[in-house]
Amino acid sequence: MNKTIAIAGLGWLGQPLAYRLATLGYAVKGSVTTIEKATMLQKNGFDAYPLEISENGIVGEIKTLLNKADCLIIMIPPGLRKNTGADYVLKMVHLIDEIKKYTVKKIILVSSTSVYDDSQRNVTERDEPQPETIAGKQLRQVEELFMNSKELQTTIVRFGGLIGGSRQPAKYLAGRKDLADGNASVNLIHRNDCINILIEILKQDAFGKVFNAVNPDHPKKSDYYIQKTKELGLEPPTFAEANSNEIFKKVNSENLKAILNYSFKTSI
Numbered sequence: 001m002n003k004t005i006a007i008a009g010l011g012w013l014g015q016p017l018a019y020r021l022a023t024l025g026y027a028v029k030g031s032v033t034t035i036e037k038a039t040m041l042q043k044n045g046f047d048a049y050p051l052e053i054s055e056n057g058i059v060g061e062i063k064t065l066l067n068k069a070d071c072l073i074i075m076i077p078p079g080l081r082k083n084t085g086a087d088y089v090l091k092m093v094h095l096i097d098e099i100k101k102y103t104v105k106k107i108i109l110v111s112s113t114s115v116y117d118d119s120q121r122n123v124t125e126r127d128e129p130q131p132e133t134i135a136g137k138q139l140r141q142v143e144e145l146f147m148n149s150k151e152l153q154t155t156i157v158r159f160g161g162l163i164g165g166s167r168q169p170a171k172y173l174a175g176r177k178d179l180a181d182g183n184a185s186v187n188l189i190h191r192n193d194c195i196n197i198l199i200e201i202l203k204q205d206a207f208g209k210v211f212n213a214v215n216p217d218h219p220k221k222s223d224y225y226i227q228k229t230k231e232l233g234l235e236p237p238t239f240a241e242a243n244s245n246e247i248f249k250k251v252n253s254e255n256l257k258a259i260l261n262y263s264f265k266t267s268i
Helices: 014-023 035-043 062-066 088-099 134-147 191-203 221-231 254-260
Strands: 004-008 027-032 048-054 057-060 071-074 106-112 153-159 161-163 188-190 210-213
Touching (some): 088 134, 191 254
Parallel strands (some): 027 048, 071 106, 161 188
16 A cells, blocks of 8 residues: 655645655645645645644644654744744644644654754764754754654654755855855755655655765855856855854764665755
């Protein structure tokens, strides 16, 4: 029998993932935040339902999303970068409470490498995250909520900076002056590899694991974005003089090779 995969968050990553899973024979259903988005996706062949998760609870078709699902992939944007005061932890507490009412026990939680602080320098999955930012702390709390739940088998995937499709950060840095952190290593991953990794976790039934998902190439931020803007025919940015005392993190992905035997396919 084909497995049914539920995706909470049919966005920039969720939609192409759903399409790929469907071509592989999985039954796929997913959620978006509004009825309008759900209707549009349904017209394009997606099994999509409206679902809004807030600090006050869950509104929408959570039962339809979770019922008879074999695995739930959670890729709901935390909304923490916009300084809205969002409580991502409380939102996910509501979601966990709902998940426990259904038979789905296998979870893939999409997290972020921002759970690691710059002060940790070179990190792998063996390093305990020590976040200092509010966003990083909330993301880490949510990871722990899922990993500590005895009823659920959760795999955490910490993606680096996401690129691919229309998402190319170089476009937003073009022409800017005196940018900071030019000596920082970039920790990026292409959407193609994100999708491939999530599929491999499903294929290999790799649950109860933690994966850092970052391309092994880590050029300096200044070198990378100057080169990328030139390739795009844009004005390169300039970077402020580096401070020799600055410390930056470089995130390494050991478990992808060790557990999934995964090799990155798409250059950053």
